[in-house]
Amino acid sequence: DVKVTQSSRYLVKRTGEKVFLECVQDMDHENMFWYRQDPGLGLRLIYFSYDVKMKEKGDIPEGYSVSREKKERFSLILESASTNQTSMYLCASSPEGAPPYEQYFGPGTRLTVT
Amino acid sequence: GENVEQHPSTLSVQEGDSAVIKCTYSDSASNYFPWYKQELGKRPQLIIDIRSNVGEKKDQRIAVTLNKTAKHFSLHITETQPEDSAVYFCAASGSNYGQNFVFGPGTRLSVLP
Numbered sequence: 001d002v003k004v005t006q007s008s009r010y011l012v013k014r015t016g017e018k019v020f021l022e023c024v025q026d027m028d029h030e031n032m033f034w035y036r037q038d039p040g041l042g043l044r045l046i047y048f049s050y051d052v053k054m055k056e057k058g059d060i061p062e063g064y065s066v067s068r069e070k071k072e073r074f075s076l077i078l079e080s081a082s083t084n085q086t087s088m089y090l091c092a093s094s095p096e097g098a099p100p101y102e103q104y105f106g107p108g109t110r111l112t113v114t
Numbered sequence: 115g116e117n118v119e120q121h122p123s124t125l126s127v128q129e130g131d132s133a134v135i136k137c138t139y140s141d142s143a144s145n146y147f148p149w150y151k152q153e154l155g156k157r158p159q160l161i162i163d164i165r166s167n168v169g170e171k172k173d174q175r176i177a178v179t180l181n182k183t184a185k186h187f188s189l190h191i192t193e194t195q196p197e198d199s200a201v202y203f204c205a206a207s208g209s210n211y212g213q214n215f216v217f218g219p220g221t222r223l224s225v226l227p
Contacts, residue, residue, distance in 0.1 A: 031213045040123070042203060042219040043158070050213060058214070090157070100146055100213045105157040 003027070004106040006091055012112045019078040021109050023091030030096040032074035033103060034058075034066060037088040049074055050096070081113045116141040118206050120218030127194050128226050135221045137204035138186040144206040147180060147187045148215065153200045161202075162189070194225045 007022040023032065031050050035043040045058030047066040055066050063085060067075045074093075078085055088110050092103040117140040127133050139147075145166035150158040164171045164178045164187065171178050175194075180187040191198055201222050205215035 033214075040219055042120075043217040045214060045216075048214060094213060096213065100207050100215070102148060102160045102163065103215065105150075105159070107157050 004091060004093055004104050006089075006106040006109050008109050009107060010110050010112075012114065013078075013081050014114055015082060017078075017081050017113075019081050019111065019113075021076040021078075021089055021091075021111070023074045023076070023093075023106055024072055025074075025093040025104070026072065027093065027095070027104070028071065029093040029104075030071075031094045031100075031103075032068065033092040033094075034064075034074065034076045035090045035092065036060065037090055037108070043090065046076065081111075083113050085111065086113045087111060116144060116206055116216040118204060118216050118218040120204050120221055122221060123219065124222045124224070126224045126226060129194060129196060131194055133189075133191045133194055133198070133223055133225075135189045135202055135204070135223070136186060137188070137206075137218050138184075139206040139216075140185065141206070142182075142185065146207045147178070148205050148207075149178060149189050150203045150205065150217075151200045152203065152220075158203060191223075194223075196225050196227055199223055199225045 004025045033048040034046045049055045049068040065077045090108045091106040094103040120137045148163035151161045152158040175192045177190045201220045203220050204218040207215045
């Protein structure tokens with residue numbers, strides 16, 4: 001059974017703070033993703049990684065960075081949190097495949113920036 | 115790039131009726147179309163998917179149809195039950211996007227008892 005976990009369910013940070021969101025998957029998946037979910041906008045891709053130390057920008061990378069030092073762990077970093085980054089953040093992973101395979105999601109982290 | 119539209123944004127049906135959610139995509143190279151269900155406070159979970167070499171797929175009360183010519187695909191839920199109440203997301207992916215999906219904005223389905 002695939003398990004994707006995220007470090008926090010709820011997080012409250014102040015404007016200007018550096019924020020780390022961590023995601024861990026236990027299925028040896030090559031691909032990992034970070035999404036942001038906002039009402040009426042669906043899931044928007046921030047960054048993804050298809051291998052250790054590899055990263056690619058998604059649709060809304062501004063204000064974010066990522067790190068993937070180990071295959072099972074993918075971190076999202078907000079260098080200087082702003083109020084417009086208040087959102088639900090979802091991590092996902094999937095095995096490599098063509099066409100692609102199902103993405104498995106973590107439980108999400110609801111981040112509030114005050 | 116790929117753009118996925120989804121309609122309606124909200125849908126209310128009586129228990130036992132059918133529900134249909136429609137999505138359109140823009141890139142003819144897209145070849146994989148998953149549907150995710152997200153219950154309140156929970157993570158999105160795949161409920162059904164279809165690949166571009168198939169026109170229709172069914173799993174119990176859920177079916178998905180794909181029209182490649184028109185670039186649209188639909189989710190059909192029959193005999194709806196209260197536990198079908200959730201937000202449903204369609205997505206599209208293809209060779210131009212690697213392993214990525216582009217998601218629609220979601221449909222909030224409410225099944226009324």
